[in-house]
Amino acid sequence: MSVSRPLRFAVVVSIALLPFALSAHDLQPPVPQPPPQTPQPGRGGGGRGRGAIQVMTLTSTAWSDGGSIPAKFTQAGEDVSPPLAWTNVPEGTVSFTLIVHDVDAAIGNGTDDVLHWMLWNVPAAVTSVHEHAPSMAQLPDGTRQISATGPYYRGPGALAAGPVHHYVFEIYALDTTIDVPAVGQSPAQTRAAVVAAMAGHVRGKAALVGLFRRSS
Numbered sequence: 001m002s003v004s005r006p007l008r009f010a011v012v013v014s015i016a017l018l019p020f021a022l023s024a025h026d027l028q029p030p031v032p033q034p035p036p037q038t039p040q041p042g043r044g045g046g047g048r049g050r051g052a053i054q055v056m057t058l059t060s061t062a063w064s065d066g067g068s069i070p071a072k073f074t075q076a077g078e079d080v081s082p083p084l085a086w087t088n089v090p091e092g093t094v095s096f097t098l099i100v101h102d103v104d105a106a107i108g109n110g111t112d113d114v115l116h117w118m119l120w121n122v123p124a125a126v127t128s129v130h131e132h133a134p135s136m137a138q139l140p141d142g143t144r145q146i147s148a149t150g151p152y153y154r155g156p157g158a159l160a161a162g163p164v165h166h167y168v169f170e171i172y173a174l175d176t177t178i179d180v181p182a183v184g185q186s187p188a189q190t191r192a193a194v195v196a197a198m199a200g201h202v203r204g205k206a207a208l209v210g211l212f213r214r215s216s
Helices: 005-021 187-198
Strands: 057-059 084-087 095-107 112-123 144-146 165-174 202-212
Touching: 057 165, 057 202, 084 165, 095 187, 112 187, 144 187
Parallel strands: none
Antiparallel strands: 057 084, 095 112, 095 165, 112 144, 165 202
């Protein structure tokens, strides 16, 4: 059966107009997407751009971590400071702070403890302290020191009648020095001022634990 001329014309026109039946959205070219963001190096630590605090290592030749502190370095013996050394120091370190405290001896309102030794402004080139540090507010290399009773190391002194005490030795690597004098305030105030000045400047940390209780 033949198709009439008007009908053939209508079919041709419909086919020709078919592309224009698509929506405007279908004819839009794909929108280019931005490339994925690549994390920038050194952007850890809460977005400050300084990186996370690096894990260091603090050791002593006098005892192993979690071991008993020899009597020589306590109030029951010679009461001299022990040998300490630290490694894995982060780049950009300007100074170190060492804090030694008895976490089992709460004082004040119970939120503080007994400070047995604090060194600050230890030069970045120094990565150890020798046995029997001298007693003075400031050492020749600029290091400052205090304890709860004066500008010197104060050894552990837990009584035999109580439990074994945990003495924590903490070393902090800082990207600055601390402008807090060793004299002029009480040891507790000086410690608080040093700790406050450290905020935002710690780049590395390590800890060493020693146990002690008098034998009698």
